[in-house]
Amino acid sequence: MSDTGGHDAGHDHDHTPPPDSSEGLGHYNVMEIAVRELLIDKGILEPGQIRAAVEAMDSRSPEGGAKVVAKAWVDSEFKARLLDDGTAACASLGIEMGPTRLAVVEDTSEVHNVLVCTLCSCYPRMLLGLPPDWYKSREYRSRVVREPRTVLREFGTELPDDVTLRVHDSTAELRYLVLPMRPTGTEGMSESELAALVTRDCMIGVTLPGVPA
Amino acid sequence: MAKFDVGETVRVREAHPMGHLRTPRYIMGKAGVVEQCCGEFGNPEDLAFGRNGTPRQALYRVRFAQSDVWQNYDDGAADTVDVELYEHWLEPMAAQHGDAQ
Structure with missing residues (x-):
């Protein structure tokens, strides 16, 4: 596992899940998370609706x-x-x-x-x-x-x-x-x-x- | 109302505006023949910025001869590429070359 730098300084990452990729989250991953959290926070979508939509896409x-x-x-x-x-x-x-x-x-x-x-x-x-x-x-x-x-x-x-x-x-x-x-x-x-x-x-x-x- | 008819020869404008385009660069400046009029759609260059996509644009499937698109295309002589293009990217062509397929 390579450390791609910038993550070894011991600063606090408690609120962030460990990335799935060793290269960390890319721009669009971060944007997706931000948009998804905003949609949920504003009550536009429920988490279950997003999950169901992803499941429907995967089932095709x-x-x-x-x-x-x-x-x-x-x-x-x-x-x-x-x-x-x-x-x-x-x-x-x-x-x-x-x-x-x-x-x-x-x-x-x-x-x-x-x-x-x-x-x-x-x-x-x-x-x-x-x-x-x-x-x-x-x-x-x-x-x-x-x-x-x-x-x-x-x-x-x-x-x-x-x-x-x-x-x-x-x-x-x-x-x-x-x-x-x-x-x-x-x-x-x-x-x-x-x-x-x-x-x-x-x-x-x-x-x-x-x-x- | 669509400005161009099926069978009409059109040329794709060459332009490089900033922002979101659905016109691939390889087809800019090339001439092709309208294969199908697909109806009107919101302009994606406007929609991409969260605006309402007006004025809506007629969309066409335009067929290009591969030998016109690429220098030294050495596959099949009759091969074509069909590209979906919005009306504001198309210009009429005088029918001086009747040879586009």
Whole structure:
């Protein structure tokens, strides 16, 4: 454990919990604590409400998105609604997008889609849960927009040269979900069996859904 | 009312104001085609300072050819990047180059 300096002078820290990170609390950690304590002190929120909101955020997972994709694969009418108004189509399955709006981008034999937020880490959390660390990394955010095919190759995804690669930079109000192509060889599968093929990464667009063994 | 229509070629302003921007620098100065009009939203540059975000801004998804965005883009020739941009960042382009995708 390294001591990063400034904390060895023996001054009193009684009121402050020991930091979880050896580097101490960063600017935004301190800001989060300050805002949270103010909201509670002013009676705007109860601690339990904050806890419940965090729990709800943590409980979302890519299963929500997979359910949407599988339904679109088996129900062409739902798919048309999903592409036209992703927010409303998801709401009809009980998945609420909250304050954001959903745009679903469809892969075809001519076009492959991949998602990024170059400015921060906007992500369809309602459908996929918390983003993976790599999605938030500066490396992914800067490189996938500049050399997307190289980045996809590093994820094990080789796109044919005649397929157009479309990067979607989620810079503002919309959130995106990639609707991958249904793999061949899945004709007899049920909706729930199909959903099991749909992974987080293929809904971001860095991989393709697996073909069942 | 949105000032630009789907299919119209627009250019992204180059500007570097202080504060919170939702316009990535790599797209400034580039020309693209309006892919979708997304409705009006509070201006994030105003909302970021606790103000009310007015005047609200029309938001667009604008599609850029990767070969126009990056020098020596050597991946697919038809590859594109779609970026969400607020209207006050966009300028009309005279349709002198009909070649943007």
